[in-house]
Every structure is written in C-alpha cells, then in structure tokens.
Amino acid sequence: MARLLNxxxxxxxxxxxxxxxxxxxxxxSSTSIGGFTQGVASAFGGWAYAFTFPxxxxxxxxxxxxxxxxxxxxANATRVPFYxxxxxxxxxxxxxxxxxxxxxxxxxxxxxxWENGENWAASLPTxxxxxxxxxxATIVTxxxxxxxYGLGDGDFVGFYPLHFGKYTITEVIAPGTxxxxxxxxxAITTATRATxxxxxAMRMTGEDAASLSRGLSHMEETTITLFEVFDDDVxxxxxx
Numbered sequence: 001m002a003r004l005l006n007x008x009x010x011x012x013x014x015x016x017x018x019x020x021x022x023x024x025x026x027x028x029s030s031t032s033i034g035g036f037t038q039g040v041a042s043a044f045g046g047w048a049y050a051f052t053f054p055x056x057x058x059x060x061x062x063x064x065x066x067x068x069x070x071x072x073x074x075a076n077a078t079r080v081p082f083y084x085x086x087x088x089x090x091x092x093x094x095x096x097x098x099x100x101x102x103x104x105x106x107x108x109x110x111x112x113x114w115e116n117g118e119n120w121a122a123s124l125p126t127x128x129x130x131x132x133x134x135x136x137a138t139i140v141t142x143x144x145x146x147x148x149y150g151l152g153d154g155d156f157v158g159f160y161p162l163h164f165g166k167y168t169i170t171e172v173i174a175p176g177t178x179x180x181x182x183x184x185x186x187a188i189t190t191a192t193r194a195t196x197x198x199x200x201a202m203r204m205t206g207e208d209a210a211s212l213s214r215g216l217s218h219m220e221e222t223t224i225t226l227f228e229v230f231d232d233d234v235x236x237x238x239x240x
Contacts, residue, residue, distance in 0.1 A: 158198020
C-alpha cells in the first residue's frame with residue numbers, strides 16, 4: 001500500500017500556481033438549435049498546483065531531495081498544509097494578539113515553553129460547523145463566531161479533524177452560509193471545526209513532476225507539480 005508523507009520540515013513555498021480548477025461539461029460543444037452554448041458544472045476535477053521551493057543547500061537540500069525521492073513519482077502522497085498569503089489578517093478573523101505574542105508566541109497555561117524553548121505561535125481561530133453536510137455537498141454553514149460570518153468570495157476554508165480538502169468560497173448565500181468549490185470531499189457535522197489553514201493530500205503528477213538541480217554552491221529553485229488525492233482515497237490507498 002502507498003504511503004502518506006509529511007511535508008518536508010521547515011520548507012516554505014516561494015510561489016504556487018494553480019493548474020486546474022472547476023471544470024464544465026459541454027461548455028464549448030453543446031449548442032442548442034437557437035445557437036445557445038450550454039455549459040454545466042462538473043463534479044469532477046480537483047486541485048493541481050505547481051509549487052516552487054526556494055534556493056537551498058546543506059541540510060535543507062538533503063531534506064528536499066529525500067522528500068522528492070520518497071514521493072516515488074506519484075506512487076506516494078504527501079500532506080500539504082496550505083497557507084494563504086492573501087488570507088485574513090488576525091483582525092479580520094476576529095482575534096487580537098499583543099505585540100509580544102505576535103513576536104514571541106504564547107507559552108502553555110503554566111507559563112512554560114516547549115522543550116526546545118519555543119512558545120506557541122499566534123494562530124488564526126477555528127469555527128464550529130453549524131449544520132451537517134453530506135459528502136459532495138456544495139453548501140456549508142458555519143457558526144456565528146470569529147470569522148464564521150465574515151467569509152467572502154475567494155476565501156479558502158478547510159475542516160478538521162481527519163479531513164483532507166481545500167475549498168474556495170464562490171458565493172455568500174446568507175451570513176454564515178456559503179457555496180464552495182470543490183464539493184465536500186468528506187461529510188461534515190456539527191462536531192467538525194472549520195479552519196482557514198486547510199490541509200490537502202497530494203501526489204506528484206508523474207516521474208517528471210520534479211527536477212532537482214544542484215549548482216556549485218546551492219540547489220537551484222525547484223518546482224514540483226502535485227495533484228489532489230481525495231480524502232477517501234487517502235484512507236483506502238495511502239495508509240501504509
């Protein structure tokens with residue numbers, strides 16, 4: 001059985017480019033007698049991204065090449081924690097942190113840091129799901145707390161626990177009720193939490209999806225092309 005790898009530790013993304021998105025059926029070929037071209041939304045399709053990693057060397061280069069090798073040209077998948085550089089600010093998300101917490105993080109309740117001396121980093125709050133929704137649904141409803149009523153077109157949202165999927169808000173139907181794309185990869189309930197930091201499971205699109213180039217002093221920028229692995233497929237085929 002295939003494996004689900006962790007994202008390489010400490011690696012940020014210098015740039016990302018979506019390569020696929022919503023698909024339509026018959027948008028260019030189904031023409032009526034009156035000359036009207038009809039297109040209908042397709043339930044198929046998923047996220048594909050080209051991720052560009054920055055120049056690196058030494059330990060970082062070893063970890064990157066180990067991760068790329070471990071992906072085995074698409075035989076294995078990886079978790080992709082998705083950070084939206086254009087996402088909500090803390091203020092927009094309905095939370096306020098002191099300058100000290102923003103700079104140094106927040107310790108545990110007993111005032112202690114982690115074993116490595118680091119504190120919890122400031123993070124965006126999560127929101128409860130207000131109504132159950134089945135797998136494949138395109139409408140979700142969130143509770144009226146923090147940013148639950150504050151999403152708009154283009155915002156990214158995900159769910160947890162144990163939910164692989166990144167969804168884009170395409171319509172605000174009512175406060176807290178949103179139309180999303182793609183359709184839900186897994187059913188959600190009122191016990192589910194919504195997050196602004198979704199996690200995808202993705203695999204390489206083929207053996208040529210990544211090309212590592214080592215120069216005299218460092219590893220050059222690396223672009224790797226990944227395609228979404230749906231939530232149920234992760235559990236069926238990538239659980240080794």
